[in-house]
Amino acid sequence: MxxxxxxxxxxxxxxxxxxxxxxxxTRLVEPGDELxxxxxxAFGPERALALLTGRAALHxxxxxxxxxxxxxxxxxxxxxxxxxxxxxxxxxHLDPERDLVALHRLGGGLLIPEDDAWPxxxxxxxESAPLGLWFRxxxxxxxxxxxxxxxGSREATAYGRAVTRQFVGHAVRAGLCVVSGGxxxxxxxxxxxxxxxxxxxxxxxxxxxxxxxMAVLAxxxxxxxxxxxxxxxxxxxxxxxLLSEMPxxxxxxxxxxxxxxxxxxxxxxxxxxxxxxxRSGAQNTAGHAMGLGRELGVVPGPVTAPSSAGCxxxxxxxxxxxxxxxxxxxxxxxxxxxxAGRGAPGGTAADTGTSRAPEPSVAPTSAPGTRGERRQRxxxxxxxxxxxxxxxVVDALPLRSAxxxxxxxxxxxxxxxxxxxxxxRLQRAGLAERVEDRWRRAPGxxxxxxx
Amino acid sequence: MxxxxxxxxxxxxxxxxxxxxxxxxTRLVEPGDELxxxxxxAFGPERALALLTGRAALHxxxxxxxxxxxxxxxxxxxxxxxxxxxxxxxxxHLDPERDLVALHRLGGGLLIPEDDAWPxxxxxxxESAPLGLWFRxxxxxxxxxxxxxxxGSREATAYGRAVTRQFVGHAVRAGLCVVSGGxxxxxxxxxxxxxxxxxxxxxxxxxxxxxxxMAVLAxxxxxxxxxxxxxxxxxxxxxxxLLSEMPxxxxxxxxxxxxxxxxxxxxxxxxxxxxxxxRSGAQNTAGHAMGLGRELGVVPGPVTAPSSAGCxxxxxxxxxxxxxxxxxxxxxxxxxxxxAGRGAPGGTAADTGTSRAPEPSVAPTSAPGTRGERRQRxxxxxxxxxxxxxxxVVDALPLRSAxxxxxxxxxxxxxxxxxxxxxxRLQRAGLAERVEDRWRRAPGxxxxxxx
Numbered sequence: 039m040x041x042x043x044x045x046x047x048x049x050x051x052x053x054x055x056x057x058x059x060x061x062x063x064t065r066l067v068e069p070g071d072e073l074x075x076x077x078x079x080a081f082g083p084e085r086a087l088a089l090l091t092g093r094a095a096l097h098x099x100x101x102x103x104x105x106x107x108x109x110x111x112x113x114x115x116x117x118x119x120x121x122x123x124x125x126x127x128x129x130x131h132l133d134p135e136r137d138l139v140a141l142h143r144l145g146g147g148l149l150i151p152e153d154d155a156w157p158x159x160x161x162x163x164x165e166s167a168p169l170g171l172w173f174r175x176x177x178x179x180x181x182x183x184x185x186x187x188x189x190g191s192r193e194a195t196a197y198g199r200a201v202t203r204q205f206v207g208h209a210v211r212a213g214l215c216v217v218s219g220g221x222x223x224x225x226x227x228x229x230x231x232x233x234x235x236x237x238x239x240x241x242x243x244x245x246x247x248x249x250x251x252m253a254v255l256a257x258x259x260x261x262x263x264x265x266x267x268x269x270x271x272x273x274x275x276x277x278x279x280l281l282s283e284m285p286x287x288x289x290x291x292x293x294x295x296x297x298x299x300x301x302x303x304x305x306x307x308x309x310x311x312x313x314x315x316x317r318s319g320a321q322n323t324a325g326h327a328m329g330l331g332r333e334l335g336v337v338p339g340p341v342t343a344p345s346s347a348g349c350x351x352x353x354x355x356x357x358x359x360x361x362x363x364x365x366x367x368x369x370x371x372x373x374x375x376x377x378a379g380r381g382a383p384g385g386t387a388a389d390t391g392t393s394r395a396p397e398p399s400v401a402p403t404s405a406p407g408t409r410g411e412r413r414q415r416x417x418x419x420x421x422x423x424x425x426x427x428x429x430x431v432v433d434a435l436p437l438r439s440a441x442x443x444x445x446x447x448x449x450x451x452x453x454x455x456x457x458x459x460x461x462x463r464l465q466r467a468g469l470a471e472r473v474e475d476r477w478r479r480a481p482g483x484x485x486x487x488x489x
Numbered sequence: 490m491x492x493x494x495x496x497x498x499x500x501x502x503x504x505x506x507x508x509x510x511x512x513x514x515t516r517l518v519e520p521g522d523e524l525x526x527x528x529x530x531a532f533g534p535e536r537a538l539a540l541l542t543g544r545a546a547l548h549x550x551x552x553x554x555x556x557x558x559x560x561x562x563x564x565x566x567x568x569x570x571x572x573x574x575x576x577x578x579x580x581x582h583l584d585p586e587r588d589l590v591a592l593h594r595l596g597g598g599l600l601i602p603e604d605d606a607w608p609x610x611x612x613x614x615x616e617s618a619p620l621g622l623w624f625r626x627x628x629x630x631x632x633x634x635x636x637x638x639x640x641g642s643r644e645a646t647a648y649g650r651a652v653t654r655q656f657v658g659h660a661v662r663a664g665l666c667v668v669s670g671g672x673x674x675x676x677x678x679x680x681x682x683x684x685x686x687x688x689x690x691x692x693x694x695x696x697x698x699x700x701x702x703m704a705v706l707a708x709x710x711x712x713x714x715x716x717x718x719x720x721x722x723x724x725x726x727x728x729x730x731l732l733s734e735m736p737x738x739x740x741x742x743x744x745x746x747x748x749x750x751x752x753x754x755x756x757x758x759x760x761x762x763x764x765x766x767x768r769s770g771a772q773n774t775a776g777h778a779m780g781l782g783r784e785l786g787v788v789p790g791p792v793t794a795p796s797s798a799g800c801x802x803x804x805x806x807x808x809x810x811x812x813x814x815x816x817x818x819x820x821x822x823x824x825x826x827x828x829a830g831r832g833a834p835g836g837t838a839a840d841t842g843t844s845r846a847p848e849p850s851v852a853p854t855s856a857p858g859t860r861g862e863r864r865q866r867x868x869x870x871x872x873x874x875x876x877x878x879x880x881x882v883v884d885a886l887p888l889r890s891a892x893x894x895x896x897x898x899x900x901x902x903x904x905x906x907x908x909x910x911x912x913x914r915l916q917r918a919g920l921a922e923r924v925e926d927r928w929r930r931a932p933g934x935x936x937x938x939x940x
Contacts, residue, residue: 201792201793342652350789
């Protein structure tokens with residue numbers, strides 16, 4: 039095995055307290071919740087878990103240390119108290135050993151920052167770095183600066199697929215790993231082209247080779263989502279890796295898709311958007327890429343094609359680089375360096391406690407700004423103006439059979455008072471419907487989950 | 490008649506010494522020759538003509554004044570002497586009154602800087618401003634800031650034609666005048682769309698209306714080039730204007746096409762490139778637009794289409810704005826103001842004597858730079874590395890029957906020693922062939938004239 043390309047399996051073979059605690063944390067905490075990351079940075083994963091689940095109380099000295107880590111001592115007591123309410127509903131349902139065994143049986147495990155194989159590039163996310171990374175597969179993690187994300191619309195055209203195939207094939211033959219989200223459309227075309235190119239390049243991947251492709255999924259790795267991509271994702275797993283910050287059984291919600299996009303950007307030396315509609319998940323990934331200082335490349339297309347409207351928007355409104363051929367795509371990684379050495383193993387991670395990843399400048403959940411306003415053809419979705427909390431509750435609401443509120447607190451990972459307040463707002467907005475003492479999505483409210 | 494939109498005809502109705510002298514100058518001097526422009530600025534057109542043709546000698550006081558105008562006194566005597574040799578071959582063939590009568594019979598005339606209708610925007614060209622502007626047609630010159638150039642490849646695709654039609658139609662319905670070069674492909678589609686939109690907008694043009702479209706041609710206006718566009722160019726003439734700095738009978742050479750492009754850029758508030766191959770005349774026009782501070786818009790297309798490769802190159806390598814719809818095209822003219830008042834009539838033009846239009850940063854006659862070098866698919870043409878003088882001689886060489894050298898001095902507008910030296914270089918390069926005492930283009934040397 040190439041020591042410079044450690045496989046996650048080698049790391050996850052040692053179960054330990056940190057790993058078990060982090061496995062629990064990935065189930066307890068919704069991605070992007072920053073207070074737990076500060077707690078882990080301050081106290082280590084095991085003590086943080088005890089505190090977050092309410093099994094232990096925060097000592098005054100710990101409170102000071104946490105305040106130091108967050109850099110915002112004012113209101114910390116209130117934030118901590120709100121967090122405890124938010125985490126409590128799920129605290130009762132944790133069984134990290136079972137999750138670790140489940141993933142081990144599926145040929146995977148949990149990669150944690152204490153492992154040597156942990157991708158240092160994830161630390162660019164600061165306090166929104168994942169608490170752990172579940173994986174399946176035997177491909178070796180690629181070296182930093184050797185990963186190119188290729189993302190785009192689910193509704194890809196023949197043009198988009200052909201360009202993806204051409205550019206990805208060239209990148210993989212040049213030894214790169216192509217990262218994507220496993221979705222229909224451009225994502226799927228990117229994974230498939232990477233697998234085909236790897237086979238041409240000789241060797242079927244496996245434990246000896248650096249992964250030609252990695253799929254970062256929004257839900258747990260015990261199932262393949264979308265279902266129509268099961269065969270593709272199995273092939274990705276065999277030659278490369280499936281990754282997710284969500285534990286087995288976790289469903290892919292809209293919020294988790296958007297959070298997943300930050301991992302695609304962070305894991306990649308550069309991000310290439312092949313086709314994107316006026317508002318699309320690919321633009322969210324692009325926003326994360328810019329926020330993280332990753333080079334962003336965008337492929338133009340016919341201005342008459344809605345499938346390229348988001349690409350042209352990125353080229354007009356951001357410093358994205360126009361990519362017109364496979365050489366341009368490879369050149370996105372020119373100058374990408376291995377990130378500076380990360381904190382020593384053991385969870386001190388002092389450098390992750392205070393740095394904040396900048397806000398992405400393009401976020402599809404926000405209004406598209408003045409330029410977008412005059413484009414009447416790009417209609418607002420009913421869920422566009424929602425807060426993260428509202429989005430979490432909408433995602434947690436079933437479409438048909440209504441569920442009780444305490445179930446929503448678990449699914450959404452929010453405190454009871456928050457869920458009640460949000461439900462009332464959603465009801466007024468016509469997005470949630472009350473059926474006796476239970477709740478469900480209102481008919482016509484909210485869209486499908488974003489891929 | 491709208492006094493703010495003077496027709497050129499109203500100005501050219503008064504024949505005078507300046508007009509006759511400038512008519513002669515447009516035949517004597519090859520476009521882009523800057524010393525004659527300095528002489529005209531210093532001495533007025535009539536005295537300048539006498540000096541340039543050798544009918545009068547430069548007094549010492551005039552030499553000092555000319556040196557002041559050129560801003561480069563060193564070597565002026567040598568430059569002037571070389572100029573006299575360059576202009577002498579054509580000096581014997583001038584008959585400006587005949588040219589003025591010829592254009593008048595064709596429903597046109599010569600517009601000169603001394604006319605109130607002279608487009609002030611042309612003065613942005615500094616010493617490379619045209620010495621006069623021949624025209625045919627009755628449409629009124631549009632107000633400054635109300636002109637949009639739309640240019641592109643001769644080999645236009647159905648996509649390029651459709652986009653041109655859509656964007657131009659919108660621009661003309663919004664009251665703009667669309668300027669182009671009358672060539673096959675995008676140019677022709679732009680003129681046709683402008684004419685159709687003008688007809689929809691009501692009124693068939695004519696003397697009362699501001700021209701919906703103007704075609705700037707590289708040769709004399711007594712013939713329609715390309716021949717296949719005779720009907721289109723007649724329609725442009727009827728609703729709008731045909732313009733050229735070349736006198737009747739002048740043939741459209743490659744050099745004149747490139748020089749013509751500077752007029753398209755200067756006459757327009759902004760330039761829109763719809764489709765352009767990796768090297769194309771449209772890129773030359775784009776280079777002039779940037780050099781003149783005109784806003785440059787570029788329409789992207791499929792990266793798989795060679796017809797858009799030049800567009801993508803412009804978007805990558807220049808500050809051009811990506812134009813994805815008709816609103817973007819109109820927005821190119823946002824902020825374009827009527828240029829500051831020009832010099833008083835009578836040719837003092839003190840503000841044009843020293844300002845120099847910056848070099849266009851993209852010129853198709855030069856090598857495409859480092860990025861271009863790795864693109865093996867874009868082969869060099871044999872004429873790519875030629876100097877302006879060499880280009881003039883190549884253009885002057887007939888393809889079949891060989892001509893004597895003195896004939897080449899007239900056609901190319903170059904002095905005899907220069908033509909002899911250039912012919913010897915072209916012969917070594919396999920571009921010129923000697924047949925006894927005559928010369929012609931070598932078989933396979935040089936391409937067709939650029940449109």
